Amino acid sequence: MSVPPVFNPDIHKQLQPKQQRNIAYYIDGIKAGNRYILSESITLLESSVPDKRALGTEILNHFKNDNTSTIRVGITGTPGVGKSTFIEAFGCYCISQGHKVAVLAIDPSSQVNQGSVLGDKTRMPNLSTREEAFIRPTASGTMLGGTAIHTKETIEMCEAAGYDMVLIETVGVGQSEIEVGFMSDVNILLLQPGAGDEIQGIKRGIMENADIFVINKADGALHSLAKQSKITYRNAIQLFHHPLEGWKMPIILVSSTEERGLDDVFLAIAQFKEKMLYQHLFSDKRTQQNQRWFYTKSKELIEELVFNHPEFRSNFKTLSDAIQNKSISPSSALSRINDILHKIIGS
């Protein structure tokens, strides 16, 4: 691994005023390892303003992203399982192994947070002070139906800035894990030490999506329970067939507070990636994710264009109001929209 660029804590004092910020400002800033400018670039990508998004995309396109030297790790688990404590400890361990670590985190406390240089200070006090780490929190209040705002582009921007290990946290409500599955190379499911009963509470879909299982909090009074749990979980996951040939899903006991088991998790990720590469699946998976991204983004563009089309827009508004006034039935309104769409889109 190349030596990470030296971080200058005073660089934010040299920021250009907003109006002067051109694409070179962002590109140079990212190249220089300026985390504030990286954060600003991500904010552009995530903006609802088309011009800002376009600038963000332009910045991203400047960096070549088709490399397989990075790894994208999805980290899932129900609330209370200790996700942030694990990410804190595991992130620091990865740094000790020579990696630069970006964390796309969920911040449950804040409703609006545009990301900051120092990141999530309270939840990850050690990691957030490391210059080899970049923490990008998403306020949980800004998510709809458990869907994180973090996108494939956010991941790619972090990689462009030299973060070769991207940890993507999800809140464990179902839908978001499926979406992260479309972005990550490998998925870790964090589990509680506990009896067999608790397994029922874990959604099958989330278990099936996992490549590596981690029993967290395997320390103190819970240590012997965690060891028992491992057997129970082992029996449970034997039911699942992993799509990667020859991959025996590991169940790893971890104490995030005592920093035990982190090396095993690190090794399991490396082994998983190696197996993926060997079977030529690593690059294939990312290509499929790219195609899926292209499909999803195309749909969003279509919607945006049609809903901003003046004729569609005014008719849609009129019909929606008519439904409210009960002067038209929803299905009759839809039939009218269908006619208008045929006129606008033609063939």
Added chain:
Amino acid sequence: MSVPPVFNPDIHKQLQPKQQRNIAYYIDGIKAGNRYILSESITLLESSVPDKRALGTEILNHFKNDNTSTIRVGITGTPGVGKSTFIEAFGCYCISQGHKVAVLAIDPSSQVNQGSVLGDKTRMPNLSTREEAFIRPTASGTMLGGTAIHTKETIEMCEAAGYDMVLIETVGVGQSEIEVGFMSDVNILLLQPGAGDEIQGIKRGIMENADIFVINKADGALHSLAKQSKITYRNAIQLFHHPLEGWKMPIILVSSTEERGLDDVFLAIAQFKEKMLYQHLFSDKRTQQNQRWFYTKSKELIEELVFNHPEFRSNFKTLSDAIQNKSISPSSALSRINDILHKIIGS
């Protein structure tokens, strides 16, 4: 309530051959209380063939649906909580109170099931033999990301056929409950008797979406545990503010097998509806749901039209293939699609 039409178990023998089935066949069949024809009509509504869907909509439009004499009840709970046993017992209770009950059920066992006259015989043996009940199973395998195929139109078709109580089962994985929230008038969350620990496993979003809480399996060895749980759950839900003014969310102990507590659930639904009506929110909620339906369906129409547009279709395919061959970057492909869309849609 009017007396339900007498069900003739031999009526399916008099079915017209497929080619002769016109709209009158369906309308007359539904009016006559023929559950097989009702099921066929729903299949039309849920069809992926536009002509069939159009016929289904035409049938539905024949029946006036803007009445508030029906009630749509969402029933949610994690796997194993006893949803089908509860629906079986509660459905029979509602029939004993003079209602006709339609159940939009999730069938975990079958992958393909077009619905049958007798419905879900094994899971709901008593309810499925009652002529005042109509059970429409959706195979869980046909759902994507936990989203049920059942739609607002399916509910309306059941109401058109005289079923004034519609029970909508969901699988409890997050997203589907949110969607049912856009279709139901009132939502019941089924809970297990258990200690406080288990509450953590229930997603906050699902709890917040519930209007009535039912602790199921409050019988036998679990009865005293269920009583304790009620206190724990009471403390937990005190954190939530219900949007309906003055609604104190009830927590009801139910034994589905011993048929206890079902009357309390029935009463709670009636009280909730009364409060909604009194605050003029019942009809408002349905109107909002109609507007949302109109928006969602419009989006689907737009996608369908654009993705079937010859020029878009061929370009999209070419670009998607190019992403696969890595001869174009995803964002460059998207930029090309943007140009094509501007040409097709114009302004």
